[in-house]
Amino acid sequence: MMKKLLLLSLTAIGLPAFAQVNLKSQAAKKADALEQKVIAWRRDFHEHPELGNREVRTSGIIAKHLQSLGIEVQTGVATTGVVGLLKGGHPGPVVALRADMDGLPVTERVNLPFASKVKTQYNGQDVGTMHACGHDSHMAILMGVAEILSGMKKDLHGTVKFIFQPAEEGAPAGEKGGAEQMVKEGVLQNPKVDAIFGLHISSAVEVGKLTYRPGGTMAGVNDLKIVVKGKSAHGAYPWQSVDPVVVSAQIISSLQTIVSRNVNITENPAVVTIGAIKGGTRFNIIPESVEMLGTLRFFTPADEKLVTENVKRIAIKTAEAFGATAEVWAPYTNHYPVTFNNVVLTQKMLPTLQETAGKSNVLLVPPVTGAEDFSFYQEKVPGLFFFLGGMPKGGIGLTAPSHHTPDFYIDESGFTLGVKTLCNLTLDYMATNGK
Template sequence: MNLRRHICAFLLGASFVGAHAQSATSAAPASLLSQALALSDGVQPQVVEWRRHIHQNPELAYQETGTAKYIAQALAGMPGLEVRTGIAGTGIKAVLRGAQPGPVVALRADMDALPVEERNDLPFKSTAKADWLGKPVAVSHVCGHDSHVAMLLGAAKVLSSLREQLAGTVVFIFQPAEEIGPGLGKSSGAMAMVREGVLDNPKVDVVLGQHISNQAPSGTIRYRPGPMLASIDVFNIKFKGTGGHGAAPWASNTPMLAAAETVLGLQNIVSHRLNPTIDGGQTIVTTGMLQSGNRFNVLPETAEIAGTIRALSTTNQKIAQEEIRRRATGIAASYGVQADVKIDSGDGYEVLVNDRDATLSLVGAFGAAAGGAAKVSQMPASMGSEDFGAFGSTGVPVVFWMLNASPMGEKDGPVNHSPLFQIDESAMRVGVRALTAATLSQLASARLQGR
């Protein structure tokens, strides 16, 4: 592409996004948006209080009974909310019906914590313990779900106070078990709530959600149309042969060599079998475990490897699954041993694909929330995974974005899931503003009228 064409293409793209941003800003009446943003600023002290209580009292996936009770009590003090508890165990759905008919917009926050011991020196540091997979573990909110809940409660408080001015319905979803992951034989919290009808009665037109992150300056927002977060599969391959003595390897048929060669054989699946040029073509196949034997002079009769597939397209995900099965069984057969291949996709961890039109229509709302367009940017796709995509698997448009809250100024902070993860709490003000501004934008969206 020559320079002139490159500049023209850039300006065309900029004007396209700018048009979406302008329409998003003007979609909600200016006076209503101004009210909502001012109210969002006003609830910040309460949001901090909610967040610190939840942070100090974390609970693991499908164990969020205390958290759910605390949320229900907070919602009970907000006017106009119809609250239903016990969805998928501990999930909560609160419905706010505006004074006038209109679209139905859902907002979601996940509630569960992780089996990680927090190492931050905070006055509200978690010292909680729980049972996980039959073992006692420390528990903490090192993925930021405490802030997700607090910000959604803040948005519920703001929007419930504006109910008489709303044309449409808002559904607040407090979801369990985002962190359950594949491999345990349980559905993700999002999928479990979907199966129990959380998007019905009233029928939801769009689902919005945000995730806190430390990988950009505090108070900024990053978004992405289309594939944003990867699917995740966990593979486990068990090899079986015959063991023997290290002095006479010809007298045995150990599967150790087959396992080692399989690890190497999986490494070129991405480079030679997957098309990187398709939309969402990025894929990663990672082997994270190889176990076999326990003594230097004993050839083991078993070997095991395990790892993950992460993909931004279902096409490449399926090809990678097939290639792992084919290569593992083929290599095992060439060594005369057996391979038992299991691939667990979980239930609710598909590719998270943001609706393009809905995402771009919110750019202006994000700018209003963050305090200017300069604080909003498009992000590259991530190979991390989230069960928010389960809502999109129903055919309902979804939009998910990242709220940045690094406590280290312009520098990145410790990543999510680190025992040192913490946030700049002032960023939650922007998060509440983003949820309320995005909701008002979607309630006024011509695209959703009459869905």
């Protein structure tokens, strides 16, 4: 029935239905044939990871591949980003597809023949470097999509922008980068993008499955800094001090009431986390100040305002109650909007996800409190961001090694589904949004 409806809708807009089905069939066969090539690209990227705004080798490989396919290529976007432009043989919408490129300052512990041994500097520290979030997979998948779609260029009813983005995990201190910077440098213009699609592989979703959510799918985030200033004294005479350590402890405890007592968690989740606290130099000296760093997560602008204002009020007023002072920065260095899947676009493209993976393998999931800077694209144009299964079959999601950890692991057999899905989203969007 679903295929019949799709054929009818395609015929209604004047694009021969059989031609569209034939293109998707070609794409599927090519994706199967490209599987080992995609895996090889991924392994190469995995063995040679580069941190945000440092993806020089990585972007060079991508640019060379796109150029070899006859795609117009722009390099150096937002420092190391690569943008490919594929103009189809017929007029139609502009579809953007995005993959992120950066690795993380994590030392790999997985026993793989292509495991990363790379060491580098991050924030002045010597660190290992690893693709501990799957960005290597995203790049390889999109390179496969570019190869397939470029091979059917004359039959495409529209234009495809391939966006290979640096620094999704955040630019180094004092630098600009990521999706926000790419948007500022015009990646969604010339030609103007009509819709954007992106995927993220998941170590906790079984291979062969896709997950999605309309509306708020990943949290917006503000990082947080609080500095509490008191009065220093000898640890043996605490009555002579205004102890910022004790004040900070009270603040941390009180901050936990924001989610439990202020946020309506029946509507949207929220998170207030203090991840670092620094103060003092010696066991018997009460310090003059304490610094706390944390993260705030939310799914609506109203909840962002609620959480942020309550953090500031609690920190400042608690400090005042003890005779200390508190300064609060939220956001401190970065802010990501909510990753918001356009509801109309998601509904329109859901049949494509279901057709590609099988209806039983496409799962509606709760929101995720992780964040993604794909959200900056979605602020400007309708976007759909979904998750691709990367956990071996039979695995248990709750016990699978988490993203951003040394043991992060991805089953490569899921890559072909990612290639097919991005191809089909592009072809179906073009077919149903002809200009």
